[in-house]
Amino acid sequence: MELRYALHFLCLTLPLCTSDNNLSSHSLLEPYDFLFDTAVEAYSKGDWFSVILNMEKALRNEATVRSVKARCRVSCANQTAFGEPLGGLGVPIPGAGSVEDLGFFQKILKRAECVKSCETEKLGPLTVHQVSEEVELEFKKRTPYNYLQVAYFKINKLNQAVAAANTFFQANPDHMEMRQNLEYYRMMEGVQQEDFKDLEAKPHMAEFLLGKSYYSDDSFGLAAEHFERAVDEYFIADEECRALCEGAYNYDGYNYMEYSADLFQTMTDHFLQVLNCKQHCSVELASTAGGNKPFEDFLPSHFNYLQFSYYNSEYGTLLYDDIKVTMTSKQLNGTQRVLLDGVISDDECRELHRLSSAAALKGDGYRGRPSPHSQSEMFQGVTILKAVKLGQEGKVPLKSARLFFDLSEKVRKVLELYFRLETPLYFSYSHLVCRSAIDEKQEDRKDLSHPVHADNCLLISELNECIKEPPAYTHRDYSAILYLNDDFEGGDFIFTELDAKTVTAEVHPQCGRVVGFGAGKENPHGVRAVTKGERCAVALWFTLDPAHEEKVWIISVV
Incomplete structure (x- = not known):
């Protein structure tokens, strides 16, 4: 200790010892234990x-020492890899012979010299x-932050005091005095929630926890971004942790003067200790400060969260677990398209089918014509408003009309969320x-059940154009079936190009399938x-303009 303090004194007196952040052979980093002791002594004197x-400098220097060593x-491991053959010797393998042993230990000595030179520089x-x-x-134990929170509080730097207190508390959740301090800080004027930071949070864990938070809020795009960063930071942290395991041998209760193992036993003991330390890195990286136990399957869970985040980011956030996204816009060869399955049950399909049989009128909604689109088919339908009126009159079960209403609302919510409006x-x-x-009208039939069209513009297929003007329903923005x-037999739904001929998807x-677009x-x-x-x-058309909301929905809300 005396030697280090003497060197520290020299650093204070000699011009060669600079405080430049770019460390070199001409600078000497102050030992962080000396800075810690100096800060503790200043604390006892009230020199905040x-x-x-x-104390801040001690924290920075301790982090610098760890980072430099790692x-x-x-770097030295990459420069002196054991898998690289030496000239005339092949790949060095210890114990294979005298010459081979020399090659192996040459690698050892080169790496040791590399590390020593690098750290000294x-x-x-x-x-x-x-x-x-x-x-x-x-x-x-993050003790420096306990001192810092008091010092910052004494000079009325509340934001820094709160951050220091919270950082200490994260590693010491049973510290009752600090818990009380934090509760006190929360009641103080000028203290914001964002002041409660963890200044020692590991980047990989901070990103992982942020990802989990966004995932819980169904913000899957943001969740995926943070989980991706968490994976990158994890491997950086893992490399550093493993590198720091390659330190001095821990005699673990033995007096090093009494340790009498031979060369290869010593190497074995030390190497096994290093391997055990490296194996423990996965536990250390999966643990939060002050946590009782690490996250289970920590690294694999990143990829589990990622797959669902990617899935939901790509396919939207759905309100109902039983709904399956069968095809996306890409798979349907277009934009603003989706195919969903499992939206309603078989029983619900049958109930709506019965409602149609009981309440539908031929050509309803299309001036009573048998079929507005094809002479080879009969067409009948019922609107929600008509179904509700019939239900109120007792002509159809009111629960069936209500089901029509509720399931249409379910589709609306699903599309709204899927398209992230x-x-x-x-x-x-x-x-x-x-x-x-x-x-009797199916022989040699060539027409469509419903000709190709667009829902908010007049399609002129000969010109590959669609003009958005009346009589088109220009206020319609989304549609669903x-x-x-x-x-x-037949009756498949098709998407086409503007020429109305080139089919892009079918x-x-x-039952329970929805195509939305x-x-x-x-x-x-x-x-x-x-x-x-x-x-x-059930054909559904939606608008983003409340002025064009269907009358029945306004009545229902009222």
Whole structure:
């Protein structure tokens, strides 16, 4: 200790000892145990500025020593890898023979010299930074921050005092006095929540916990970003931890003067100690300061969180666990498109189908024509408003009308979340529709059940144009079709190019399936001919403009 303090005195008196942050052979980093002792002494005298100056510097220097040692050992390991053959000797393997032993120990000596030179150049004489186990324990327990929080409080630097107090408390959660201090700070004017920082938080753990927080809030895009950074920081921290294991041998209760192992036994003992330390790095990195036990499967859990974050970022945040994203815009060869399955149950499909049979009118919503689109099919439908009125009159079960209402609302919420809209969707029009094939009119049929069109613009396929002006429903922004059955032939939903001929994607209806899409020119669509049976679905159109909200929804809210 006297030698180190003498060197510290020289550093204060000689011009060669500079305080330049770029460490070199011409600078000497002050030993952090000396700075810690100086700060503790200043604390006993009430010299708060000296406490802060020396304790903050002690923390910086301790971190610098760790970082330099890790970087030097990693760098030197890369320069003197054992897998590289020596000239004329091959790959050095200890015990293979006298010449081979020389090659192996040559690597050992080169690495030792490399590490020693690197650390001396950046830190000064190595004995200066050898500290006692007691001092190491004080820094591990974050004791410097206990002193700092008092010193900062005494000079009325509340933000720094709160950060120091919180940093100490993270590693000492059973410290009742500090818990009381933090509660006191929370009540003080001018103290903000963001002041409660952990100044010693490991980057990999901080990113992981942030990722978990965003994941819990269903902010999957942000969660993925933080989990990605957490993985990168984890491997950096793991490399540093493993490098720091390659320190001096810990005699672990033995007096080194009594240790009498031979050369290879000594090497074995030391190497096993290093391996045990490196193996423990995974536990250390999975532990939070003051935590009782490490996170289980810590590193694998990053990738588990990432896969779900990627999935939900790509496919949107869904409100219901039983909903499956079957196809995305990319898989449907377009933009603003999605195919969902499991949106409603088989029983719910059957109930809506019965409602259609009981309440639907031929051509309802389209001036009573048998089919507005094809002479080879019958068309019947019912709006929510009509279903509600019939339910109130007792002509259909009111619960069926309510189900129509509720399931349409469920689809709205799902689309709103999937497309990650910043403003809510409002219903523009809702229609429970069944199309039935007229058997005697199916021969040589070439038309579509519903011609290709866009929902908010007039499609002029000959010009590959879609003009957004009346009589088109220009206020419509999104559309969805909720399918109720699949026991029919034909009737597939298609997306096309603006030419109305080039099919880009095709969807076969089935119970509980929803196809959702933007209502503009990017998504021309139509329905192939229903050639046998009856095809039923709920057609839903949405707007971002509340002025165009469907009347029934306004009535329901009131």
